[in-house]
Amino acid sequence: MLQCTNRISNLNNMPCKKRQKIKSKTQKNTNISRLYGLHMSVSNGYQALPELTEQLNASIIQIHPTAPQRWNTKPIEDIKAETLIRSTKKHPTLKALALHAIYLINLAQPDKQKFHLSKISIVQYLEFCETIKQYAKQYSQNFDCLGTVVHPGSAKHYKDITQALDRVVYGINWIIEHSNKGTILLETSAGSGQIIGDTFEELGYLRQHAENKQRVAFCIDTQHMWASGYDFVSNTEQVIKDLDKHLGIQNIKLIHLNNSQTELGSHKDRHANLKSGLIPFEGLKKFVNHPALKHIPVVLETPACKSFEESQKEMQDLIELLDK
């Protein structure tokens, strides 16, 4: 049962009354074999997530387990992981989770204190992901935590990009050494400023030079790739080839599926809803359903995800977009 109060629900800004109205809708069988879903807020608590997910017809969600604009140095409480898993017993539609790291992280940070805070923050997320998996095992639930999505950082303090990349590699190695398990999912960037990861070569370099490659994988974001100049609509095969060459398709564990408010090569990080951006819907469809990528879980991070009502419509568009 969802905890509904009279206030406007922080979760996706939907009044509780409205949410209760749609509660009776059961999940439809979409026959989509891959995991698909959206980014969701945890402000209504972990118990509510599986039920809300069921209403949205999603099988995977991405969350920020801590406030994304604030440093987190403490471990995330186990009870949150246990509550989530217990709730999936009643609402088993939700099969997997991805965590998104906080926005303050810069693994190329030359400032020692901020560099340390960045590393510690990711360590806490990786540990939380593993705790979720342990509870899933304990409660015999078929549930996975894919890993923690991380934007590598900015090279603005460096003259030489390789120096910045090596600092990130050092950070990745430290994080892996100081956490038991869990996968870092390095995300493609939109390339504004001197953001690291706007080319597949840069992201590939980070994994190649990491000491424990098994724990480093990738998340590709369609808006960021588009903004960085990868025209996967007109040159689909070439982009797939480049992804495979530099990242290895087998190492791509998650796709952030977003349309773009800005044009190809704009270097701006501006997500748009699936049917309202500058990337043709059919182009997104062709790319994300490409035989090489069609098994990879897909998560929306579009503006619609901020409202529960709009999320429902957006999820319908996603189901239309994904091959059955």
Ligand SMILES: [Zn+2]
């Ligand atoms: Zn993204």
